[in-house]
Amino acid sequence: MTWNIHGGVGLDDRFDLERIIATVRHHDSEIVALQEVEGRARPGVFATLCEACGRHAATAVTMWEGTGGYGHLLASRWPIHDTRIHDLSVPGREPRCVLAARIATPVGPLHVLSTHLGLAAAERRCQGDMLARLAAATPDPLLLLGDLNDWIGRGPVWRRLRRVLPAWTRARTFPAAFPILPLDRIFARPAGLLAGWQVDRGAAGASDHLPLLGEIRLQTCWPPLMCSSAPLT
Numbered sequence: 001m002t003w004n005i006h007g008g009v010g011l012d013d014r015f016d017l018e019r020i021i022a023t024v025r026h027h028d029s030e031i032v033a034l035q036e037v038e039g040r041a042r043p044g045v046f047a048t049l050c051e052a053c054g055r056h057a058a059t060a061v062t063m064w065e066g067t068g069g070y071g072h073l074l075a076s077r078w079p080i081h082d083t084r085i086h087d088l089s090v091p092g093r094e095p096r097c098v099l100a101a102r103i104a105t106p107v108g109p110l111h112v113l114s115t116h117l118g119l120a121a122a123e124r125r126c127q128g129d130m131l132a133r134l135a136a137a138t139p140d141p142l143l144l145l146g147d148l149n150d151w152i153g154r155g156p157v158w159r160r161l162r163r164v165l166p167a168w169t170r171a172r173t174f175p176a177a178f179p180i181l182p183l184d185r186i187f188a189r190p191a192g193l194l195a196g197w198q199v200d201r202g203a204a205g206a207s208d209h210l211p212l213l214g215e216i217r218l219q220t221c222w223p224p225l226m227c228s229s230a231p232l233t
Contacts, residue, residue: 001029002145002184003203003211004116004174007038007070008045010206011177017045019206021052027200027213030054031103035072035116035147040065049073058083060099060114072099072146074114079104088115088130090123098131100138107218111138115146117157124149128160135189136164141218143194144187147209153182161187167194173212176204186214193217 001024008017024032032053039045046069050057053075061069074080081102088096098115113135117127135144144165150157153170162168165187172179179199188194196215203211 001027001031001211001213002033002035002114002147002186004035004147004184004207004209005037006207006209007036008207009038011208012205015042016206017048019203021049023200023203023206023211024049024053027211029213030077030105031110031112031143032075033072033112033114033145034075036070037073038070039068040070041068043068046073050075056080058099058101060085060097062095062097071097072114072116074099074101074112076103078106086130086134088117088127090118090120090126093118093120093123096127098134100134105218109139110216110218111140111142113138113142113144115144115148117147117149119149121156125156125160128157131157132160132164135161135187140189141193142189143214143216145185145212145214147183148185149183150185151181151183158185165189166191169194169197169212169214171197171199171212173199173210174208176206176208176210179210184209184212186212188214188216 057075061071063070084100103110167188169186173184174181199210
């Protein structure tokens with residue numbers, strides 16, 4: 001699952017982390033990537049979400065204020081190893097990064113890249129280049145997921161990533177009330193790793209994005225594993 005949770009603020013402009021937690025627990029995904037985790041005014045948010053999402057978690061904080069931070073979270077039912085944070089920041093823009101990890105699934109290692117890209121087109125082109133290089137250097141099997149902010153289905157980030165990641169989701173996730181834009185994505189390599197995807201329209205009130213869920217098949221895994229992240233398209 002990948003989901004941009006908008007700081008836990010729903011379409012009613014209320015902060016309600018329990019709505020996020022209820023959706024995550026309902027889907028019970030093996031892998032969860034959340035973006036826009038807002039803990040600057042609420043320092044316990046990261047810990048609460050880590051506990052709710054899975055036994056193993058890693059975080060990437062891009063902005064600090066006092067004792068709290070803002071960024072994204074990667075959680076898994078299985079152990080997370082070799083966690084690294086790669087800077088994707090562009091001068092003059094909001095700090096951005098990609099959280100890279102190796103997840104020890106029951107059938108072997110799965111490499112994951114979780115990210116949230118910038119709002120400006122030129123910024124995303126630069127970040128797309130960096131992401132594509134990182135994905136090309138990462139072993140198979142590989143998932144890349146998150147809010148890529150690519151406003152059109154075949155935007156500049158998609159054009160860069162498709163050269164190195166042969167499978168991707170095609171789902172509209174934003175705005176949650178009437179989704180018309182494929183901002184949130186899951187990319188995979190090899191192509192057979194991504195078997196399907198769906199969005200949860202029932203979670204429309206909890207954030208301005210819909211959660212995207214991807215069905216992944218590891219080589220010897222049956223039945224399929226469910227992978228959902230913040231913020232499939």
